[in-house]
Amino acid sequence: MMNVVTAAAEAPKFADLTHHLAPEVLVRKTNPLKDIIRISWENPHLVSLANGDPHHSLYPIRRVEYEVASAADEDPVSAWRSLGASAPTQLLTSSRDADSPRLHQASLAYGHGVGLPDALRTVTALNNAYHTAPHHVATMTLGNADAITKVFRMLGSAGDYFLADEFTFGPMPIAAEAHGVKWVPVRIDSGGIIPKELERILANWDSRRGKRPHVLYAVPCGQNPTGSTLSLERRKRIYEISQKYDLIIVEDDPYYFLQYDPPSTEAHSTQTQKPFPVSFLSLDVDGRVIRIDSFSKIMAPGLRLGWITSQPAFQQHLVRFIDLSSQQPSGFPQALVSLLLDGWGLAGFDRWVRSLRLDYQRRRDFLLGLFQREVAPGGLASVDVPEAGMFLWVRVHLEKHPRFTRKAEEVVEGGRTNARELMQELFEACIRGGLLIVPATVFVLPTETGYEEEGSVHIDDRSNFLRATFAGSEETMAAGMPILGKVLKEFFADPSTARIDATSTVA
Amino acid sequence: MMNVVTAAAEAPKFADLTHHLAPEVLVRKTNPLKDIIRISWENPHLVSLANGDPHHSLYPIRRVEYEVASAADEDPVSAWRSLGASAPTQLLTSSRDADSPRLHQASLAYGHGVGLPDALRTVTALNNAYHTAPHHVATMTLGNADAITKVFRMLGSAGDYFLADEFTFGPMPIAAEAHGVKWVPVRIDSGGIIPKELERILANWDSRRGKRPHVLYAVPCGQNPTGSTLSLERRKRIYEISQKYDLIIVEDDPYYFLQYDPPSTEAHSTQTQKPFPVSFLSLDVDGRVIRIDSFSKIMAPGLRLGWITSQPAFQQHLVRFIDLSSQQPSGFPQALVSLLLDGWGLAGFDRWVRSLRLDYQRRRDFLLGLFQREVAPGGLASVDVPEAGMFLWVRVHLEKHPRFTRKAEEVVEGGRTNARELMQELFEACIRGGLLIVPATVFVLPTETGYEEEGSVHIDDRSNFLRATFAGSEETMAAGMPILGKVLKEFFADPSTARIDATSTVA
Structure with a gap:
């Protein structure tokens, strides 16, 4: 330390x-x-009656053993997922009886904030x-x-x-x-x-x-x-x-x-x-x-x-x-990551994360494929391809909606539209259709107003997005994208449901 | 949850x-x-593309096994300490391959703040x-x-x-x-x-x-x-x-x-x-x-x-x-304590803590015995018997010190003494003697003044205590108490060392 x-x-x-x-x-x-x-x-030579730490001989934990994935193969995550219970593993041990009980004792004792x-x-x-x-x-x-x-x-x-x-x-x-x-x-x-x-x-x-x-x-x-x-x-x-x-x-x-x-x-x-x-x-x-x-x-x-x-x-x-x-x-996760990096080596860690990114990349491509097949053909939504992370940010082409309109009372002040209301309707329609997907409005940074450039489009009018994750299972993605495609189609086709007549609220 | x-x-x-x-x-x-x-x-029937959690099949941890002390005996802590490597233990396992992988998965996933x-x-x-x-x-x-x-x-x-x-x-x-x-x-x-x-x-x-x-x-x-x-x-x-x-x-x-x-x-x-x-x-x-x-x-x-x-x-x-x-x-310590209480049962937990208190009681009595033998006979310090915890609060009878005095410049304002200075000297004398023990001044609650009853003794003049722990090893205690006895004796016997002549500072 x-x-x-x-x-x-x-x-x-x-x-x-x-x-x-x-x-x-x-x-x-x-x-x-x-x-x-x-x-x-x-x-260190002083006899210390200063510390009120419990004596380490009283910790009731002799040994902690972690069975973790092996990172020896070129594509360890793929092996880990496909081989199930027979995937190769590695044992990492923290023990007071080991050659070096130092890590075990330190992980169970009080420590320094760093x-x-x-x-x-x-x-x-x-x-x-x-x-x-x-x-x-x-x-x-x-x-x-x-x-x-x-x-x-x-x-x-x-x-x-x-x-x-x-x-x-x-x-x-x-x-x-x-x-x-x-x-x-x-x-x-x-x-x-x-x-x-x-x-x-x-x-x-x-x-x-x-x-x-x-x-x-x-x-x-x-x-x-x-x-x-x-x-x-x-x-x-x-x-x-x-x-x-x-x-x-x-x-x-x-x-x-x-x-x-x-x-x-x-x-x-x-x-x-x-x-x-x-x-x-x-x-x-x-x-x-x-x-x-x-x-x-x-x-x-x-x-x-x-x-x-x-x-x-x-x-x-x-x-x-x-x-x-x-x-x-906690000493346990700290001990685990240090044992893991010792066990895998830096090369093994690098293989693991590169293999992990391939796995998530496959998931991303799977979701993109579904999007292309189930949603994109309708022309009602589009996506950029994410280069990292876990999320697809789906732009909804609200301007194609039959009820998309500028709110009359807002014309003077930046020309705001009914995008927010339509997105809320769409979110609810997804739920009714059996799909939970997160609307952009949930992520709008809470702020005061007046930071935008003069005449720029209001954030509500740019919140025509849905966040979908590709971190979940392929089954979930395969079930979810067709629902999104179908709900979008119905939502954009039917101008009558839960109609908000913006013009009727003109002052 | x-x-x-x-x-x-x-x-x-x-x-x-x-x-x-x-x-x-x-x-x-x-x-x-x-x-x-x-x-x-x-x-729960909704298809969810909402959560950005890593998929549990990607956690590289198949199994965590904790080897802990058995609590089956009447006095398990005593067995745990005396039998060393041959003390009976119990294995607690969190595993994705177990009959119920729920705890393992939950301990590795995101959770609720509670x-x-x-x-x-x-x-x-x-x-x-x-x-x-x-x-x-x-x-x-x-x-x-x-x-x-x-x-x-x-x-x-x-x-x-x-x-x-x-x-x-x-x-x-x-x-x-x-x-x-x-x-x-x-x-x-x-x-x-x-x-x-x-x-x-x-x-x-x-x-x-x-x-x-x-x-x-x-x-x-x-x-x-x-x-x-x-x-x-x-x-x-x-x-x-x-x-x-x-x-x-x-x-x-x-x-x-x-x-x-x-x-x-x-x-x-x-x-x-x-x-x-x-x-x-x-x-x-x-x-x-x-x-x-x-x-x-x-x-x-x-x-x-x-x-x-x-x-x-x-x-x-x-x-x-x-x-x-x-x-x-962290999910690890949370899983451990729930596995431990399942494994030991409430009765086993109760045996463990009752046995643990006996162990600390033995340590307390050991330190008290040393105090009685090595320190008390000099009549320069005394203790109350703690009924709980890890600490002995040693009162130093400063009023017996040849240089103990009321500070002349403080007489008007509550009659303060040179207790603080003497305690600092004593602390330093302990260090020189080879003993680290904590002076009461370190524990004085940081406050404004004026909460005391009129005419009550200033906190500095009541800080004539040292905190000694009995949580450490018997070897440490056995080495420490004789030093304390010796240092006290020398410190009280010799009026000349690092003398502070309070009267010379009269205004």
Whole structure:
């Protein structure tokens, strides 16, 4: 643990970004027992009656054995799924009777907020393999919800403004709203955040609203819900803007390992896969990127384990917060991932995630195929092909609906349509038809108004999307897409059902 | 999960205590996806393309096997410690190939903030066995630091006052201070919080300071650091005061299961043990007690698992907070405790904790014996016998020190002494002597002044204590107590070392 933390001291001069910290961080005192703990670390010869930890001989757990998939084959996920109970496995053991009981004892004892040394070595090895950020440091987390909300708490308090995609996975902005953060939506297209829209907001910020936004929350790969992935060009441009306007980038990247080739590629193989993208972390010369990774999508969400990568100054405040709140993650998942990476090796891990992305790619292509067959021919909906993640963002061509109309009372003010009402009708029609699919309105970032460019289309009128996942089973997808096709057809054909006569409400 | 949560609806009329909630709780919105999830629960026949969860066939974990201590014997902890590698064990298995793969799958998947249904059943069974609170409900936590800080965040914001023992385990008050809570110390004696001191503070509260304190943080058994345990009479009185002055009692009870008989009892046996104490929870007719339990002391702290028991209205807000922050605990420790209670049975669990308390009782008596032999004869320090917990609170008889004096410049203002300086010297002398032991000053509750009764002795002058733990090994205790005896003797004998001449600083 000590050398991991101490490595921080060797980091190069990152920018001093402590002015981004919330007041709560700055007034948080350190644990008064910390001096005692420090004395104990620095003087291991002392007889200590200081620590109130249960004695390890009293832990009733002798051994934990994990039977996990083997990653020895070229396409281990495929073997794991197709061979069922006879798929090759590997045993990983944490035991007090083993040659080295250190990991077992450490995983069962109290620890330091930064995480178990073995787990930190594991995620540091992953960072070194997939990113270029040798001077950033890792902190273990309870998965991305925990990591994101802790980082938001660290950076934002009442009156602060944060930026995010105009369609965003809702719980995260809501968590920050509760402690007073306000959200500013950035216009997106099929490639994600539009850099010049980001710059427009920052350049034209009206200081009468308050302090200019200082945090950008971004999901660069397979964004939830839109499935978009930022190109390297956009990433670079966004990073430059962040430097110019002094933003912290919170890079939430749970789908980083789930990258897909275009559907046209024949005979997918691990050899021909496109490279993993360049993360904001790898671009981060200033130390203004706080990257958030998770084991949820590549291992299992129930582990509740992930990690934050940041410049050391942010880590220091994060760890102090962790020590005074959730404390470090459970020793079991931390031990498991470190045993797993030891057992598989980095090469095995790489085979697993490349094989996993092939599996999800097959699912994506399966859903796309169904969409092409069952929905697209009607001409009432279309999709972009997601290059990462778990979601298909289905655009509904509402303008073809017989009852699509501009709401008369809204003509003056931006010319709003009845898109929102029609999408709600469509959502309900899907339910009646037997299909649950998520309407875009659920993902609209909660905000004040007035951030849009003059005369731009209202977000409600651009919420003509449905989010469908390809993470589920093929049976579910095969059952769902025909329903969507049928419901769309009926919904667009019949102008009479639940008719909203917009013109009748003219003032 | 559903029936556990639904059970809340059957609860009797608890008092409506929502006015205790912090503003952040009241403005926290619910997850906008929740409606979608609800529709999915209520309509299981729907084909769902809504959930972005990784498919369970992709989790690379086939089986987790825990080899744990057997609890079949009368004194299982003793067997576990003395028999070493040949101690009887029991295998607990979570597996996707088992007869019922439900627990395994649930432990690896996303879940609900309240916790895994199996883990909730487990802790509810423990609550029912050891407390009388059939209408309170349980919520899984990441251990007591997580639980306490979440509850403090739920109840306290800037300008709120909370009450606690004047000597308290420091990190918890510090966590609440960071979000603006101020602490008010309650005078204690060897029996813990003095009820009439609690009432004095509330009855005489000066409203110019702000709102009267509305939360009492209490550690009723084996309090850390003083080792005190509240008698049933005091508990009842404190509960009445809480009703009269509308307090929420946060009952932090990690040492509940570590109860000890007086040292005189010959031939300790599980038969003659005193009963477990009546918790504040069991007295709670109003729903104003939020009880916090942990598996850290009875299983292992590295599990990071515990539970909160509260009235359903508080649970609802807690769970919403959990869903928007740390999320539910890792599935591994949750699966383990539910498998363990199934495997051991409630009777086995009871044997384990009764055997564990005997083990700690032996350690306590061992440390007491050492104290009597190595320290007490000098007449320079004394102890009360702790009835619970892990700590011995050693009173140092500073008034016998040749340099003990009233500080001349302080005579007017309460007659303060040089106790603080002498205790610091003693702490440093212990370190030089080779012993790390924690001085009381580290545990002084951080507060403003002016809560004390007129003319009462300043906290610094009552901080003449050292905290020693008996949770460690007998070797450590055997090495430590002679050092303490020797250092005390030398420190009290030699008036010249590092002399502070208080009189020379007279103004």
